Structures are given as structure tokens and as C-alpha cells.
Amino acid sequence: MEPKSELLVTLTLFMPLIGVIPILFLTRGREARIKWYALGFSLLTLGASLVLMFSFDSSKAGMQFEHLWEWFQFGNFKVSYYVGVDGLSLLLVVLTGFIMPLAILFSLDHVKERVRLYYAFLLLLEFAMIGVFVAQDLFLFYVFWEVSLVPMYFIVGIWGGEQRIYAAVKFFLYTMAGSILMLLAILWMGNHFGTFNVQEIMSAIQAAGATNQSAFPVGPTELLLFLGFFIAFAIKVPIWPLHSWLPDAHVQAPTAGSVILAGVLLKLGTYGLLRFCIGFFPKVSVDVAPIVAVLAVIGIIYGAWVSYAQTDVKKLVAYSSISHLGFVVLGIFALNSAGFQGATLQMINHGISTGGLFLLVGMLYERRHTKDINAFGGIWKVLPVFSGLSLVIALSSMGLPGLNGFVGEFTILLGAFGSPVLGFWFTLFATAGVIMAAVYLLYMWNKVFMGEYKQPAEAHGHGEAHGESHEGHGDAHGHDDHGHGDEVDMEAVKRAYPPLSWNEATALIVVVIAALVIGLYPRPFFGYMDASAGALAAEVQRYVPGQTTVVQE
């Protein structure tokens, strides 16, 4: 008998939840094992998502591994447990599976308080995030959407920095504010279409569109519904100017929290835009695309600019997310296949690169207990491997060809340029953002890793004296700088910057490998998306008045 492949998505979805059980019921005294259980189950989830990926048929546009269970029905409302993946959500599920072990790997060394609760929340969060990506029932989607808030709220609020409570509350309130509007929209949709089933609703909308009719009542209803979804997603992304919760949440969250927040949680918003805003409301999307794209481009430039002025390394990375996700939103509202695929790949890339950046900021913080950019300097000299890996991550975030960031950004910009609704000016300004990314990332890289090595204050006296005694020596060599290895006191260096632990090194190396693989051979990733993105683009472009023709007589 053929294996029940329809259960694959369900299996991937529930794997982390199953992992919560042993963690919650593990007896006292065995708490040391908790983290290994958590790592194990996150890896099992990754495995399941990879099996899902490899058994995915990339030639099909629609949902695969669908699992539908009529749950209950009352009046007009039909609610079902309905999950499945298509080309656009598949990679995000894999991304979730990929990011979570990294976050846990980092936490292994550094999280020592209330581990049971911590890892339970992490796995619960993973469950909810995968749920958002696979849910094909609006009601179910909403449940997962809200559930994903809760663990993150606690992760920030309990294990976060000094202002964690403020940040957690703000994060929660902001997202809730949007969610309420979305809930209204969802209820309206369920009532109107008599089902929460996403696929059924979409077919109804597409059927109406095919005959040049609208599935919605005349008037502003469609726009209002669009906005109901859009605002919820826009806050989550965050689209400028709704980003004010992000620096707080990111800076206050523990490292693993930041990694997950940047790596996956923000993508719930961009995924929602792609799946629901574009999918349900193609006509409105076409109409508002230039406006949203303007916000996206402002976000790209604004985020990059604000990021450059930060003196807190973590805040710098946090603001860079605004800039990067601006690219994603731009790609989505390019409303063509290149834009959709570039955007989806860029969601993955941002997860990897910015996740990696937060990891390395966390590693710096664990060593020096500061995030002040001016406290660092010359780390390249004392931690060459760590710095080398960090450089690759920074470059991937900057969009250097051959690494993952470039592939996504290039495809997005290409899509935006050829977009039926955007075009030259949008691309021009967005491409300028590529320059600005180099400005802020190199600023950080320069300050932290290059320049003269700065010995931290505690060993200052010793280091200084030692340096002085060698100064004449250094001068004599002057230009060539021969033998400068002995200028710093290696013992003091080791105290200030202990070398990477195996767990840390593994996490960074995995990130670097992922960046290289996607950068050098993105073809399979596009392959998974192509059919679904193409179908969606074709559906949306039906609403574009007068298709753009490129070269003609």
C-alpha cells in the first residue's frame, strides 16, 4: 500500500507539539535532557519538512498533501481542519524547520533559566508558525496566527532584556490590533462564501473573475476586506510606517527569539500578503499595488538609513529587517511571477541571513555583555574563523552575487522592473537601497571586526602596557607589519573573546552553507515555486488593464 502522503503535512505540523509532551512531563532532575529533546524534535520536524519537500511534485500549481477533515458546521459557517502546501508555502515550512534547530542550538549554551518552559514555548511557536503556513481554512489560519503570538510574547517577556515587558506588551498589542480587523474580514468572508475553506473561496473568486464578474458585492466591500487582511499582515511584516514595535521586540528578545522573529515570524505577514491579499483580492491588489510598492520602497530606504545611525548592533540588524522586507513586499506587489518567486525566496534568504546576523550578534553579546558598536574593534584579528563566517553572513545580507541574498533581490528587482503595475522608478529607488545596505552593514562590519583590536576594559592596563613595549618594534616594521601576531596578549584576548563553542560554530557554518547553496544553485528552489507562482501571477494579471508589451513595432 502506498504510504499515506496526505498525512505528511499533518505530521510535520504536529511534530513540534508532540515534542512538547515529553518536555512538560519530564521529571524533575532530568531537566538537563530537556534541551536535547527540544533539539531532537526540532530536527525531526526539519526532517519531516525535508521529506515533504522531496516528495513534492513541483510541476503542479495547486495544493498538495491536502488533509481535509470536516470539523464542524453551524449556520453559514463551515469549519474544517484543512492543511496542505503548495509551491509558495512549501519552502516557508522548510525554513521554519531549518531556523528552529539553529535557535535551539544557540540556546543550548546560553539559556539557563526556566528551561522547561523555554523549550516548550519554542516548540509551541514552531507548531503555530508551521500551522500558519499550511492552514487552508481561514478559521484554522486565524487560530494558528493568534497562537503564534503567545509563545513569542512569553519568550520576549521572560527571557528578554531590560525592557522586556514593555517590548512584549507592545509586540502583542500591535499584532492584536491588526488581527482584530483580520478577524472581522475572515468572519465576513466565511459568512459570504458559506465556508472558511481557502481553496473553495479562491475558486469562487476565480470563477467570478473568469467571467468578468466580481465575487464581492459592489461598493467598497472588497477594498475594506483587503484592508482588513492587509493591515494585519502589514503590521507583522512590518511595512513602513507600522514598524515601531519591531526594534523593541528585536532588541529585547533573547537571541533565539530574535532569530525566530526575524527568521520566520515576520514571514507570516509577507506570506499572508501573498496568499490572501493577492489571492483573494486580485483586483484590489492591482489597484493598490503602486501605493503599497511606494511604502515598500520607502521602507527599503528608510530602514537602511535608520539602520546606519544605530550604535546598538542588535538594533542595527533589527532595522535592516525593515529594509529587507521592503524588498519582499515590493516583489509581492510586482504582481508577476518573477516578483512572487523572488519575494518568496527572499523570505527564505532573509531568514537565513538575518537569522545568522542575530546569531552572531548574540555570540558577541554573550562574550562582552554589550551591544554597543563602539565597544568592539579588530575582532577579525583575534577570532578569525568566527569573523570569516560572519563576513559571509554580512555579505549574504548585503546581496553579494554567489550568496543567497543576491538571487532573491535580483529576481525581485527584475520582477518589479517588468511589472505591469510598477516599473522603472520603483526599481531605480529600490536598487539604490542595495547601495545603502552595503553602507550600514559595512559600517557595522568595519566597527566590530576591522580596525585595531580593542581590548576590553577589565584587562586594559595589562594589554596597554604590553602593547606599548612593542610599539617600537611595530614601527620598525612599519609598513610590512611583520610579526604583529605577538602584539596582543593572547590570554587577555581569550578571557574577553572565548573561541566559538561547537554549538555556535555549527550554527554559523550551517547558515553559511545554506547561504552558499541558495546563492550558487537556486534553481531547485525556484523549481518548487514556479508552477504555483506562475498560476497566481496569471490569475492576478487578468485584472491588469492593458498588459505591458515590451518590444513592438
Add this chain to the structure above:
Amino acid sequence: MENFASLVPLVILIPFTGSLINLFLGRYLNERMIGTVASGAAGIAFVIAATMTFAMPRFGYEGVVVNPPILDSWLYIPSAALNIPWQLRVDTLSLTMMLVVTGVGTLIHIYAIGYMHGDSRFARFFVYLNLFLGFMLILVTGNNLLVTFVGWEGVGLCSFLLIGFWFDKKHGVGWKNSNAARKAFIVNRVGDFGFLMAIFLTFWTFGTLDYYKPGEHIPGPVHGETVTIEPGAVASSDTHGASTETVTDKGIFGKAEDLLAEGGHIVHFGPFSLSLEAVLTIITLFMILGVTGKSAQIPLFVWLPDAMAGPTPVSALIHAATMVTAGIYLITRNSVFFHAAPLSSAVVTLVGAVTALIAGFIAVGQWDIKRVLAYSTVSQLGFMVAAVGLGGYAAGMFHLVTHAFFKALLFLGSGSVIHAVEHGHHHAHAHGDHGDQGHEEETPFDPQDMRNMGGLARKMPITFWTYLIGTLALAGIIPLAGFWSKDEILGKAFNGGFNDGKIEGFIALGLLIVAAAFTAFYMWRQIRLVFLGKPRTAAAEHAPENGALMTFPLVVLAVLSVLGGLLNIPLGVNIPLVPNEILTLWLEHSVPYTKGLEFNFLLAVTATVIAVAAIFVADRLYSPEPLTKTGKDKLEATGLRAYFRLANAKLYWDETYFRLLENPYNRLSKWLANVVDWDWWHDRFHNNVIRDTFNRLAGFLANPVDRGAIDKAFLRLGDAVAAIGGRLRGLQTGYIRTYVFTMLVGALIVIFLILLPLLRQAVGR
């Protein structure tokens, strides 16, 4: 046909392999082994490139597109009609570049073994150097604008890494180096922005980015006439956005030629509708921005002089001979586009000529031996850029090749000098028999400052004689390489002005002749300051000649600087055994619109007289002692004081940029971040507006909406859920944490409700 060219992936892979070996095994190897691996990789790549070059005539000089084994497309998105294969192009143009890059590269690798001896990051230096070669070879062999861009950015990265190689030096030098590296990267990024825009425009105009499709060929050249690409398959005249695939077997140049020949094509980009010619003009203008970045032209040349912070072999290889010529290569490769865009070509010409003059002027006033050479490089790149702007693709490439010889020679020579002066300083310092050391403790000795040199000719004869050859070649003295190549560029400008009636031809001719005079002047000033006269410091007194590892490449490059001119002797000059126009004829097989040029005797004489006169003036001025008694430049003692100071201050170019661009950028950034984003938006707006509104809204939703709609909807969910809903309402505006907890419990119950039927279903089966 395909056989010999299929070696080309090896040319790229071998340097990368060398880089990886030294990266992972470098710590276990000694210097000699590391150096051998790296130089060996460069050398093998050179041998393969040379083999392909010698095989070329047997295959009719025809360009070939090579699909590397194993690798298929890099970017492949069928539904967007995007396909970027990892294809490589082997033709006479790319082979010329390959030979220069690997040939000069190998010599510099060997030299660097000596130069970098004893450095604590010796292995890493060669990792970067080989990595650079690999990317540079991708740049010159890619058969696709985007693959070229990969190389383009890759070499930029290596340049960054190598400029900042000594990031950890003391006395703030390390910070200076780091900042120079960052500056190079960012300024180049501005250029890359232009390159990217050109790529987008090209893609949406032609539906592909490939230069040539496999099998497509340029027909045999007709000497002296324009070469057009043979129309093959019929190009579709309405390329249709992303959706329609135009199946033709032509690359961008073939398509452009076809469409231009048909005429009257209009390209639509969203709201814009432009003629194909206008689009090509815009594409090429964006490309020029890229060129000004990488090839250090106005307005983006500011990074190159600072890039001299890198070790001298790097300056020679990357910032003189190879990477910075990428812009000239790019224009030559896209000659079809530039030919169709006369406006852009004029811009290219003017940018090049003005840069040549301004950089030449600044070079006159510099004290740092490498900075003089850096500005000289900018100036010479200006010559090349002006040449290709005037359609002198062969002339530009010719100067590129000869310049690679003599400028690499000069840089390596300066490295040799610096190395020796440093050792001399160390020697003097160690012996402590000189009185002026007290000062040096406070102000570190600068081994690159020409004021600290003098009289080195007797100390370092090989370095001196080779340096002299390089100088004369650069100054354009007959019969050295620089004479022929510079003369061809001047000839192009002359032709452009007098025969074709191009206004930019006249301008370029005038500017370039003055620039050539400056060139001869500042180079002879350097010879006087560095090698002649008496040693001015103890360091110069004790400077020793360097070992064979460093002098051997100097000698080879000196020979090449003498003989390099034979590559392209113009028509009208007969040299026994040497055919005329070897390079032009060779390049015609791959560069459409390449034209040869008759030797212009009058022009050659004029240029030579001017160069000799400039040398004469410099010699008079700086002899017998090049400095005044107060240690100032002799020029400062003349009426030209103001000009010297202007040149010395680099025309305040960096300061102007700082004031106009960098400072406003930084201040705007701070203002946006601190005032707008944080104080106003984050603190005030959030607290006063959003939070209050939310509270009010929440109060509203809690009662009418939640009770009215949601409860009704979920009435049938059962008592448990209803109870939770009741608690939710009660807590709505209350303590947030309780709220969240309640929600979690509610959510878990919902999940349980999902699970229950699922379990039942599973069990039921």
C-alpha cells in the same frame, strides 16, 4: 571546434582551488608551499589560456560559448522567462583579458612571496589573491551580463579584503586601512547600482542577458569596415513582457543588431515608450556609471587612491593591471550597444579625457610614491576610457595590455623601494647611529614618502633600471610600449575630431595631450625624488636591493614594457618580422566595430616632443636636489605655488564629497533615526496616539463586536469555549499577561478540539 575552448572552466576553477587549498590547509603549510600553490594555480591558468590562444587560429578565430560540465543554469525561472546559464565565452577578447590577468597575475604572485615574507597572515593573503583571479576570470569569460556582474562584484569583494588586509595596524593606520576598504566597496556599489539598472533594462528589452547564444557567430571581419552580425533566425519583433517567450537563437547583440537594422522599434516600460536607440542610450549610460566605479573615473574615482592602503602587490595586480580595467572590458564587450548610442559614447570619451587630465594634474602634487602611481593609474584608465568612447576598442585594449605591463612594473618597483627603505630604516634604527631618531618615536616613519628617499639608484640597480623603463614607457617615449598604445589613442581622438567631426574628439585630443605632458612630468619628478640625487634619510642610505623573487618579475615586466608595442604596430610603420596591427586584427574577431588606424606621423612627433619636453622641464626643476632647503617641492618655490598646493590637496575632491554627500547622508541618517523614528514615531506617536486609540478601540470591540458577532458565531462550540470567551471579555482591558494566558488556554483547547476528531479518525481506520 569546441574541444580547445572547453578548457576554459579550468582556467577559472584552478585559482579557486588554489584559494580553497590555502584557506583550509594554509595553517599546515610553510610560506614556500603556500606561495607555490598560489603561484602555481595562477601559472597553470596562464598556460591553459595560452594554449587556447595558440589553438585559436586553427579554428578560424571564432568565438565559442562553452557550457561548463555539471553546472546547468544558475537562475532558471520558466514562468518569468528568465534563464541565466553559467556559460562562458571564449573569443579573442576574453582570451586577451585572460592572458593579461593570469600572466601579470602569475608574476605578481611570485613577487608577493618575497614581499609578504614573514607576515602573520601570509596564507590568507594568497587565499584572497587566488580568489581574486578566479572572480576576475569569471568577469572576463562570462557569456552573460549577469555572470559578468558576478565576477564584477566578486573582484570588488577581493579588493575590499585586500585593501583592508592590514586592518589591525597601530597608530590609527589600521582604521585608515579599514576605512579605505569600506570606501572602495561602497563607492563601487554606487557603480554596481548602474550596472544592475543596465541589466534590468537589457533584460526587459531583449528578453535575455546572454551576449551570444551557442553557435551564433560574428562573420569574418572585413578589415577597415564596420562589422555587422549576420542575421540568422528571425528575431521576433514583439517581445512580450514576461509571458511570451521569444525563441530565437541570438544573444543581446544579435538581437540589437537585427532590431536596429529593421528600425522603428519602440520599447515600452510601464508609462514610458522609447525608441530602441533611446533605450540603448539609457542602458549604456547606466553602464557608464558602473564603469566609473570599477575603473575609477570621475565622479567615482575617489576610492582608488585610498585603495593603496593594501599591500603593494595588490595595488599592482588589482588596482593597476587588472580589476580596474574591467570597465574598459565591459564597454568593449558591449561595443554594439555603445556604437548604437553616440551620446553615451561621447559621454564616455569626455569622462575619460577629463579624468585623464585631472588625475594627471593631482599626481604632480603627491608625496607618497604609491599615490603618484595611483593617480597615474586613474589618469591612464582615463586614456583607455576615452579611446573606447571614440570607438577605438582595439586602441583601448592595446593600452590596457601595455599599461598592465608597465604599471604593474612600476607598482612592483615602488613596492621594492618601500620594502628596501623599510629595511633600511629598521637597519638604521637598530644600529642607532643616527641622530634623527628621537623624532621618529613620535611621528612614525613613512617608508612611502618620497621625501624620505633619494639616491636609491646606486643602492638598488635592478629596481632602478626597470623602474626607469617603466617610467619611459608610461611617459610614451619611443620605442617603448606606452608610446605605441598612447599614440594610437591620440590618433583615435585626432581622427574623431578631424575626420569624423566629433566635437568630443577635439576636446579629448586637447585634454589627453596635456594629460600626457603631466604624465611625463610627474614620472620624472618621481625618478628624481626617489632614485637620483643624494639619500635624504638614514633609511634611504641603508636600503638594500631585494632578492630574486622580487626582482625577477621586475625584469620580465620590464622586457614586456619594452616589447609590448610590437603587439599593435600601426599601419604605415614597418618593423622587420613583426606584422602590423596584430591586436586589432585579433580583436576584430570578437569585437564588432573595431577599426584599425593609420600611423599619424605628425601626431606622434608632437606627442613625443611634448613628453620629452616635460621630462626635460622636470629634470631641470628637480636637479640637482629635488627639494628646497626647507624640504618643500621645487614647484612651490616657483610662481606655480598655488597650482602645486591645489594638486597636493587633490583639488579638495574628497572634502567636497564629504561636505556634499557623506556628511548630509550621515546627518540625515542620525536625524531620521533619532528624531523621526525614535523620539517622534516610536515614543511620542506610539504612546500618545496608537496606544490610546487602541485602548479605546479595544473597549469598543470588547462589547458590541465581540459579544455581538463572535459569541453568536461560536455558540455551538460548547460551554467550555463560551466560558473562555466570557473570561476574555472580562479581561479585555485588564492585565495583559492574564489576557495572554487566557488566550493560550483557549487556543490549546481549540487545538485539542482539532486533535480529538483527528485521533478518532485515525483510530477509526
